[in-house]
Amino acid sequence: MARWEAGARERLVLAAVDLFTEQGYDTTTVAQIAERAGVTKSTFFRHFPDKRELLVAGQEALSRLLSEGITDAPGDASPLEAVAAGLERASEAMGPMNRELAPRLKAAIASSAELQERDALKSVSLAAAMTSALVARGVPGPTAALAGELGLLAFKRGYAVWSEGDRAPEDQLAPHALAALDELRAASASLG
CATH class of the missing domain: 1.10.357.10 (Tetracycline Repressor, domain 2)
Incomplete structure (x- = not known):
């Protein structure tokens, strides 16, 4: 995974929405979102304080x-x-x-x-x-x-x-x- 790959924020939002739709909000983890987006958990937290904030990006x-x-x-x-x-x-x-x-x-x-x-x-x-x-x-x-x-x-x-x-x-x-x-x-x- 590239550390500073372009478009990480957008990919995180897309990954989260897809996972929330597929398996529900409550069961989706930050680690799953980061993995689906192709970034690390620390990259996730550089962009968002928690998974809830993804939907109001x-x-x-x-x-x-x-x-x-x-x-x-x-x-x-x-x-x-x-x-x-x-x-x-x-x-x-x-x-x-x-x-x-x-x-x-x-x-x-x-x-x-x-x-x-x-x-x-x-x-x-x-x-x-x-x-x-x-x-x-x-x-x-x-x-x-x-x-x-x-x-x-x-x-x-x-x-x-x-x-x-x-x-x-x-x-x-x-x-x-x-x-x-x-x-x-x-x-x-x-x-x-």
């Missing part, structure tokens, strides 16, 4: 991209227009590996209460990042919180649609996330 980057997109939106953008800018920025970072991994990741999360809990915390964190970025733009707290939650729902719905079925390789996440945001905007307007 990239969460900080995703939160940062959502926030940056909101921050960089035009000054006269409405809260949801700023959220749309955040969704576009974050969507640019999602590529074929994310799309390929999505169904396996969904199955792994569905099989473990601990992973479901961690996934819920990830969702809270992403919504909070968007809310904070909106508040920093001067959006009042309740409006920012609502827009952040709508942004989270749009991202999740867009990601689900993007990752399901047979899609052309050049198909991007952003149009799906933005369409979901438009649907949610219309739905919220109908609430009265």
Whole structure:
């Protein structure tokens, strides 16, 4: 095993998701994940503090991209227009590996209460990042919180649609996330 082989982080995530799906989260060990990825246990621990964190790899980057997109939106953008800018920025970072991994990741999360809990915390964190970025733009707290939650729902719905079925390789996440945001905007307007 090469000590500093390129792509170790990505291989660890893929190996973990496959093993979680094949044999369950609880019975999968760090040693098995490292072996499947072709790295040592010490390499695993250089990238992740524990096996649970594998499934939220990239969460900080995703939160940062959502926030940056909101921050960089035009000054006269409405809260949801700023959220749309955040969704576009974050969507640019999602590529074929994310799309390929999505169904396996969904199955792994569905099989473990601990992973479901961690996934819920990830969702809270992403919504909070968007809310904070909106508040920093001067959006009042309740409006920012609502827009952040709508942004989270749009991202999740867009990601689900993007990752399901047979899609052309050049198909991007952003149009799906933005369409979901438009649907949610219309739905919220109908609430009265």
